[in-house]
Every structure is written in structure tokens, then in C-alpha cells.
Amino acid sequence: MIKKRYILNFPPQSGDKPLSYHLVKDYDIRINILKAEVFPGKRGSLLLELHGKKENIEKGVEYLIAHHITCEPLDKRIRFQEEKCIDCGNCTAVCFAGALTMDPKTRELNFDKNKCVVCELCITACPLKLFEIDFR
Ligand code: SF4
Numbered sequence: 643m644i645k646k647r648y649i650l651n652f653p654p655q656s657g658d659k660p661l662s663y664h665l666v667k668d669y670d671i672r673i674n675i676l677k678a679e680v681f682p683g684k685r686g687s688l689l690l691e692l693h694g695k696k697e698n699i700e701k702g703v704e705y706l707i708a709h710h711i712t713c714e715p716l717d718k719r720i721r722f723q724e725e726k727c728i729d730c731g732n733c734t735a736v737c738f739a740g741a742l743t744m745d746p747k748t749r750e751l752n753f754d755k756n757k758c759v760v761c762e763l764c765i766t767a768c769p770l771k772l773f774e775i776d777f778r
């Protein structure tokens with residue numbers, strides 16, 4: 643048995659119920675939803691921890707991808723060129739994990755690496771391209 647974390651992004655027509663049902667029933671995977679942002683009629687994002695046999699998790703991930711759900715393993719991290727930031731706040735609007743926030747007093751950007759789930763949404767949100775993927 644292993645544990646792996648994934649970020650899932652799914653299209654508006656998807657729902658998390660059938661998804662969870664198939665992972666549990668067909669692949670004997672235990673699911674722990676660590677973070678969820680699902681809005682009816684819009685794109686949704688989930689941070690999941692999957693617990694099960696390695697081969698079952700791989701099959702479960704294949705199932706998700708076959709159903710047009712992007713499934714990113716959390717084995718990467720975000721690199722941020724903090725010194726070039728102009729504190730415009732654009733990136734905070736897409737950071738559903740709450741890793742990027744504006745300090746209400748100083749109006750400066752705060753980046754909490756421990757909350758980052760490497761969804762990569764800030765990469766395109768930053769007009770100065772200050773975020774990039776750091777492959778370990
Ligand atoms: S990758 Fe960027 S947007 Fe996604 S959680 Fe990390 S800091 Fe936030």
C-alpha cells in the first residue's frame with residue numbers, strides 16, 4: 643500500500659461523486675480530499691490523497707485521465723522570483739490553496755510554500771512570469 647497526492651482539475655460537466663465512486667469501488671483506493679473547489683457549471687479543482695496498491699492507483703489515475711480530468715502528481719514544486727514581484731495581486735486570485743495572499747496592512751504578497759499544492763495556475767496568472775516549475 644502507498645499514499646500519493648494528486649491535483650485534479652476537471653471540466654464543468656464532471657462531478658466528483660462518480661469519480662470517487664469508481665476509484666473506491668473499481669480500484670479499491672481510499673480517498674482523502676485535502677482541498678476542494680467545485681462550483682456548479684464551472685471548472686473544479688481537488689487535492690486528493692490516494693491510498694492503495696501502487697498498481698491500483700496507477701489504473702485509477704488512467705481512468706481519470708481517460709475521462710478528461712487532469713491529474714498532476716505532487717512531486718514538483720513552484721519556484722518564485724520574489725525580489726521582482728510588484729505586488730499586483732493577480733496570482734492570489736487563482737491560488738485556491740491559499741499559498742499566495744496579500745498582506746492587508748503592507749499590501750505586499752505573501753507566499754507560504756507549505757500551502758502550495760503545485761496547481762501551476764499562478765504561472766500564467768503572473769504578468770511578470772515570476773513563477774516556474776522546479777522539478778526535483
Ligand atoms: S502553484 Fe501557485 S497557484 Fe497553485 S497553489 Fe502553488 S502558489 Fe498557489
Ligand code: SF4
Pocket residue numbers: 726727728729730731732733734751767768769770771772
Ligand atoms: S502576479 Fe506576479 S507580480 Fe503580481 S503579486 Fe503575484 S507574483 Fe507578484
